Amino acid sequence: MLAAAGWTVQDYRLMNLSEGRAQAVRKFPGKFGPADYMLYADGRAIGVVEAKPEGHTLTGVELQSK
DSSP states (O other): OTTTTTOEEEEGGGOOGGGOSEEEEEEEOOTTSOEEEEEEETTEEEEEEOOOOTTOOOTTTGGGGO
8 A cells, every 4th residue: 555655665774765756664673573564755764653453452562653
């Protein structure tokens, strides 16, 4: 869905913020575990997305959102 919306999706270990204006970086490391996606716009971090399958509860992953 991110790619369909115009984001360049890439893995953290291979991230290259110069590949475009909107980057979604998979498995970005954080204090409470990796975020599913760290979003960058024009090279600046703007948000985090926790992408879970429909029906998946957020129990156990709520700390990642902090």
